[in-house]
Amino acid sequence: MKMWDGRFTKPSDSLMERFQNSLFFDQALIDEDIAGSIAWAGALERIGIFTRKESETVQAALAAIGKDYHRRKVTFSPHDEDIHMAIERLLSERVGDAGARLHTGRSRNDQAATDLRLFVRKRLIDLQNEVTELQRALVARAETDGDVIMPGFTHLQQAQPILLAHYWLSFFFLLERDKGRITNAVVAADMLPLGSGAIAGSGFDIDRVRLAETLGFTNVSDNSIDAVASRDYVLEALAACASLGIGMSRYAEDLIIFSSHEFGFVEVDDAWSTGSSMMPQKKNPDSLELIRGKCGRFIGNYARMAATLKGVGLAYYKDLQEDKEPLFDSVAQMEMALQVFTRVIATLSIRKERITTDLHPFLLATDLADYLVRKGMPFRQAHQTTGRIVGHCIERNIALTSLTVDELRGFSDLFSDDAMKLFSWEGAIAGRNVRGGTGRTSVKAQIRRAKKLIRTGQ
Numbered sequence: 001m002k003m004w005d006g007r008f009t010k011p012s013d014s015l016m017e018r019f020q021n022s023l024f025f026d027q028a029l030i031d032e033d034i035a036g037s038i039a040w041a042g043a044l045e046r047i048g049i050f051t052r053k054e055s056e057t058v059q060a061a062l063a064a065i066g067k068d069y070h071r072r073k074v075t076f077s078p079h080d081e082d083i084h085m086a087i088e089r090l091l092s093e094r095v096g097d098a099g100a101r102l103h104t105g106r107s108r109n110d111q112a113a114t115d116l117r118l119f120v121r122k123r124l125i126d127l128q129n130e131v132t133e134l135q136r137a138l139v140a141r142a143e144t145d146g147d148v149i150m151p152g153f154t155h156l157q158q159a160q161p162i163l164l165a166h167y168w169l170s171f172f173f174l175l176e177r178d179k180g181r182i183t184n185a186v187v188a189a190d191m192l193p194l195g196s197g198a199i200a201g202s203g204f205d206i207d208r209v210r211l212a213e214t215l216g217f218t219n220v221s222d223n224s225i226d227a228v229a230s231r232d233y234v235l236e237a238l239a240a241c242a243s244l245g246i247g248m249s250r251y252a253e254d255l256i257i258f259s260s261h262e263f264g265f266v267e268v269d270d271a272w273s274t275g276s277s278m279m280p281q282k283k284n285p286d287s288l289e290l291i292r293g294k295c296g297r298f299i300g301n302y303a304r305m306a307a308t309l310k311g312v313g314l315a316y317y318k319d320l321q322e323d324k325e326p327l328f329d330s331v332a333q334m335e336m337a338l339q340v341f342t343r344v345i346a347t348l349s350i351r352k353e354r355i356t357t358d359l360h361p362f363l364l365a366t367d368l369a370d371y372l373v374r375k376g377m378p379f380r381q382a383h384q385t386t387g388r389i390v391g392h393c394i395e396r397n398i399a400l401t402s403l404t405v406d407e408l409r410g411f412s413d414l415f416s417d418d419a420m421k422l423f424s425w426e427g428a429i430a431g432r433n434v435r436g437g438t439g440r441t442s443v444k445a446q447i448r449r450a451k452k453l454i455r456t457g458q
């Protein structure tokens with residue numbers, strides 16, 4: 001027997017039962033569902049549907065079902081089609097008649113929407129805290145690796161010397177924007193749908209403002225159709241996970257390359273690597289590969305939800321039951337990915353010697369061109385002249401830094417003794433204290449800014 005089968009003349013086909021069953025995944029919403037129902041019981045009491053006593057009994061029984069569930073003491077029936085029905089059945093079994101009154105003025109449409117908004121709000125705030133942990137690990141790295149100068153790459157070709165700390169902080173600031181995207185999703189979710197009924201608004205004059213306060217929502221939905229139909233906040237949560245995942249994937253990709261034998265810049269700690277079943281010498285950065293690999297899910301889950309939503313008219317259609325799995329998957333996987341990345345970063349070994357010896361003298365070519373500009377040459381001409389110097393070095397197979405002032409003067413008489421100062425990594429770094437640059441003063445300022453963001457959020 002179903003709770004809704006009064007008008008039916010025969011039961012659902014068993015395949016249909018299996019097809020529509022969502023309990024195996026939506027039981028993840030049990031805490032939210034119980035919180036929503038406890039609040040609803042209070043609201044019904046205030047309008048006289050429940051006596052004080054009944055409301056207390058119902059609320060206590062709901063809380064007990066939640067506890068029992070987490071102690072694995074609850075048995076579901078194959079006829080429980082979703083978590084909402086399962087809890088209502090369990091409640092009625094435990095408290096009898098009062099349980100059968102709980103669904104007064106409520107629909108699973110506003111109930112499911114309420115659960116999901118509570119879930120998004122809670123779990124996204126948790127994710128945001130995990131992002132902050134990753135940011136802390138990056139700032140700690142920026143401080144420990146403060147003296148390491150590395151080649152900065154564009155097109156995976158050595159471009160200019162940068163501080164490794166500057167590289168770590170680039171990830172910090174990307175994450176800061178992703179936290180902003182998570183906040184937007186939390187704000188979008190922060191609206192109470194309960195009291196909207198199936199589509200037209202509850203037929204009972206519920207104090208929805210009080211209900212919102214009880215459940216911790218800042219806003220109450222203004223329109224019951226919008227309240228039961230909208231899933232934009234799910235999409236926004238998934239978009240935030242996709243964006244965060246894409247950023248994490250790019251840094252994972254870099255670190256995978258940096259940890260290869262050919263680069264040898266970093267080594268992933270044993271605890272975050274795995275071996276090969278065949279090649280005994282192998283140590284693979286699987287943690288980073290999985291962070292990159294799981295990004296496919298984050299993008300896929302967003303696309304999946306967007307595709308589901310685009311054809312669904314107003315208000316509730318069963319299609320909307322498909323909103324949960326992509327959301328649960330992205331949130332659970334992102335939580336792990338963030339925790340793993342935090343620990344991988346914190347335990348990474350940095351091969352300072354290897355990084356420094358890999359710096360190619362040509363990385364200083366831009367500084368050479370800038371020198372000529374400071375002496376009065378237009379930049380385009382300075383670029384040409386420096387290009388010729390580079391060509392000269394390649395042809396003779398000599399290092400840029402081995403050129404003497406006299407040799408440099410062969411290309412432009414603007415060169416004088418002070419040009420020799422250009423041939424130093426420290427010099428190149430020191431010349432970039434422009435705000436946001438890789439100079440040490442600038443990087444220190446970035447660290448201060450990062451710490452303030454972690455401390456105060458602004």
Ligand code: ARG
Nearest residue numbers: 022082108109112316320321
């Ligand atoms: N399990 C459903 C969902 O997650 C609950 C809402 C069902 N509402 C309905 N009218 N069938 O979407």
